[in-house]
Amino acid sequence: MARGVYVAGLGPGGGKGTIALGLTELLSRRTARIGVFRPLAPAEGVDPLLRLLIDRYPTPVPYADAYGVTDAEAAAMVADGRREELIGRIVERYRALERHCAAVVVVGSDFADGAGGDHPGELPRELAFNARLATELGSVVVAVVDGLDQPAGSVAAGVRSAYHSLVDLDATVLAVVANRVGPGVPVPDGLPVPVYAIPEVPAVSAPTVAEVAAALDATVLTGGPAALDRDVRGFVVGAAHVPVLLDHLTDGALMITPGDRADLLVAASAAHAAGQVTLAGLVLTLGEPPDRRAVRVIERLNTGLATLLTDTDSYQTIAAASRIESRLSAANPRKVEAALGAFEAAVDTAELARRLEVTRSNRVTPLMFSNDLIDRARADRRHLVLPEGTEERILWAAETILRRQVADLTLLGDPDEITRRARELGVDVASARLVNPATSPWRDDFAAAYAEARKHRQVSLDLARDVIRDVNYFGTLMVAAGHADGMVSGAAHTTAATIRPAFEIIRTVPGVSVASSVFFMLLADRVLVYGDCAVNPDPDAAALADIAVSSADTAARFGIEPRLAMLSYSTGSSGAGADVEKVAAATELVRQRRPDLPVAGPIQYDAAIDPAVAAAKLPGDTVAGRATVFVFPDLNTGNNTYKAVQRSAGAVAVGPVMQGLRRPVNDLSRGATVKDIVNTVAITAIQAATA
Template sequence: MTRSVYVTGIDRGDGRQVVELGVMELLTRQVDRVGVFRPLVHDGPDRLFELLRARYRLSQDPATVYGMDYHEASALQAERGTDELVSRLVDRFHAVARDYEVVLVLGTDFAATQLPDELALNARLANEFGASVIPVVGGKGQPAESVRAEARNAFRAYDGLGCDVLAMVVNRVAAEDREALAERLGTRLPVPCYVLPDEPALAAPTVAQITHALGATVVLGDDAGLARDALDFVFGGAMLPNFLNALTPGCLVVTPGDRADLVVGALAAHSAGTPPIAGVLLTLNERPSEEILTLAARLAPGTPVISVPGNSFPTAAELFALEGKLNAATPRKAETALGLFERHVDTADLLKRVSVARSGRVTPMMFEHELLEQARADRRRVVLPEGTEERVLRAADVLIRRDVCDLTLLGDVETIRRKAADLSVNLGDTQLIDPQTSELRDAFAEKYAALRAHKGVSVELAYDVVSDVNYFGTLMVQEGLADGMVSGSVHSTAATIRPAFEIIKTKPDASIVSSVFFMCLADKVLVYGDCAVNPDPDAEQLADIAVQSAATAARFGVEPRIAMLSYSTGTSGSGADVDKVREATKLVRESRPDLRIEGPIQYDAAVEPSVAATKLPESEVAGQATVLIFPDLNTGNNTYKAVQRSAGAVAVGPVLQGLRKPVNDLSRGALVSDIVNTVAITAIQSQNPAASAASAPSDRSAQGQELPA
């Protein structure tokens, strides 16, 4: 029987979408086919379903998502009774359930629905669907005692109506009340009760939403600027010095369009990052001159300036009535919502209570979810040397909102702050360091000079070397000031990993540094090595790559079954290239008899059971290999790119292995999601005791390895 989870409430304004999104995130970690069903829907677009469809790449036909609209339901209930209404909705639910492993049900919204006893209707539907229930209680603007009473009453109501209540969620409570409320409710209810604080960024409308709601005209700005959250409103009327003192981070400045001094002053403050603003709203249908607008565009490129015809007072009334909404056009709000949910909900326990069996298939999304969850479970600090790069800042935004790890960004601090302000990235407590001016530079120079004294490196020369962001970041990792480093979005592979070869060096049990890609196919994850570092490894090096890759695969939940790839399978071929692979396979079997390995073997025999049955019918690896070791860089690099582009696989990596502490390289074409995944992998690698040598450093510096550009 299909498992289903019914998220419902007791009244409107509970911010339930955060919980619905969080539960969807949990479910998609376990199974690859999650259906969505909303029994009753209002006219117009369903913002939450559109967000779920976009974010989780749902293939479900939107026509199957909804039972019926509220008007139809109200008329049917009045004419033929509740039983008939419920019967039709049950039929439509089961039409969805039969196609999915689990269904997330989005309860009614208690908003002008004209349905009597809406809570009882939700309870009955949940029971008829065979769904477990997660009731959500809103606490915004309520005293703690009222919220406690309401949560207890909500549990009693749903439990008393026969529902299987999985957990309670109290949402949007005052931050100062959250801890005490969670403690009190935890002792008063027989099920877990998770308490989420009110998050202003979720309720804040974006500048785009304000523009749409007010019918404003965009004078200046780009899509990224319009996506900024308006966390506050500052109304300009004072003289410039007093006005600047009133600005707050993320505020929308509202001023008459003829106050060019306030417009320029606000944008100059944003450019300096003191403070970054969301944008400027001009009233009275007035606009500054073209000269002022040109100056404004240069001061803060992308920052929105919008205009409305009304004066400030009616505009203010409309602004204060607006509230931000989660939808497909606000992906950053979704990241904030998920971060909030994951910080305050015991997701492992809730998933256990949902009792959804993990799918045998591992989809790219499931793998990516697992990375973030593993990284979050044992928080680490990752240093990002390319702190002024836009993609890195956007990735930092996601990592901060999802609470994945602590970050250190390197680069000119004012440049980082200014670019972050332009991108509306709230860096929060992120550590910012400029290697040129850091107080660590002298100590790092002495450390590097000592490490490279055998190469004639003096302290004076080292002082210049360690000002390079990659050397500085690597030394932070070496000295324990960061747990790992990720670079390469604008630097070459050599520039990224040479400092690690010189400073961190290889683990005692590794002969070389190598790499793997996690290739996330539609229904499984394969590990490819080495596709990024070693051009033409010999048999001993190839064996080392195989052993390292198996360990990396196991570390990330992929059971290692190693295929040593060649152009021939078994004993069918000969020649230097095949002999190298055959010798490497022999070396692995001798040194690690516990590992399952086959080689030489062709790719099709390694991954396709029907081919394996013909070529190597007795093999326990053929046809089901998960770790594929390529004989050289040319083969590996081209194969991973061919599979990535032709099969639509998500390639996560390269992930470096063999170093005493984790340093990872990015492709210079890396997407924001690639950077997020690589940072998560780096954090996880640093959690593994084997990733950071407790023993003495290896004598091997790996400097002899040939580095790709």
């Protein structure tokens, strides 16, 4: 029987999406078979939250099977007096979904609670309807209370009312969440279930420029995806003279003004470009495009702002824009990460998971592995340095890392340039430490330390001063000096440029002769470890044994039971040759050094991974057919194999993850996505915490 958790609010909105997202993320760490369900869905179009959850957490059923009935169908059934039939149809649809899932998150109905339910055509009261459904579905309830603009007393009263009202309606309450509470509002207490207070986060509740454009049916004159993704945290109507306007511009404001006010457009754009204020964008009213001469000036300012054009006047535009409520959707991943960050910072997820009593699955899917990385990094947060502080993907990733509290960060580069670039992109990295290697007070100590470490190579102090201006050398020296726990680079640098400083300064752990790397290969139903696919071209038997032991330790560190396969073109004694002998010698060295590690070798890949082949080629071996760590005999084999599996099997390759160094330094692919960067930072933080 699936375990269902029902997210119910006391009224429409209130941020139930944030709670549903957080709960689904939490459950996805424990099971690969997670379902999402909405009792009512829009008759026209799709429900954006349901679509987001299905897309983000691959569910066993499609969108069409993830809801009960449409809101139009529900209204018609209530009008005809068929309320019990409505409940029965929703329950029937839920049961059909539940059979495919180990856990289900149900997002309660979102219709207004003002309907009395006593007249034809009215839907039943929302809280009673949701409580009844939760009981019929066998789900526990997480109640959501909207704390937006509410004083502490009202929030506490709402929390108590939600709990007691649901209990009186025979619902089983798991927890109560006061969402969007103001600063300083305490967590209400005195109830027999956990109560959490999630603060108002403008990055979650504020609409984006794109959402405003859609709501106003406006034409986008300028601005790409990044400009349209900016959060709108307020509105300013431009009608006065320039000096007065400048006094009223605020960070995150969307300026609304008639299109013929070229003076205000140029002034606002100049204030944004100069860093006096960070605007969300510009809206031109009355269908009046701006004067081309003003446009040319604005283009030269290179503000990166979106400009929208609407036919309505300023009053109508501001009235319509003020009614826009942002919703979580797959179209805005930044907002999704901000919502998850708010949930995880305020909710005791470990306690909530325990109360849900969902048994952890034996399977490890890519999503479960990625979510577990984030969870473990957050549990023992470390400070990491990202040398490529002005690179666009690094800044996007840094915002996610900081919002979800994956790690504390130092970004290297000119602070003014980093701030300017972040402002252009509309990302928030204000809580990161910004360090300029060219002016840092650490530079003299770092130069002396580097010259000392490389004196056997005749590196002078003057040469050392030049070397440490390189961001990768500076970042590595920060790690060596204890100013950071680890480093991630490579989005804009080669692998050699990223890891060479680590080889020179940090060096390997005692007893390990070579630093090496692994890739975590995220297959549909398991995670495998491949090493070494990125660093050592042709290791000898001793180095190969070091790589094997390091790879096994890395696997264990990340929750993968290490069963080592020392790969070759021969299984057992079926073949001969220098390459086979090298693998055989390395296998014996592993057994001598680490008798606790199950290892097979030499062994072919098919015998290592397929139980049927293993039974024929190496019967009775405890690793054959069950290997989790695959050690390749050379870089040529390893690199080609990981890429072949990645492309042909649709696997996600996370890495390369460096191992064998005294402190963690990891390299990114120059084609790394923002998600890749976040995962690598989480891995590095875990390495630092478990070193």
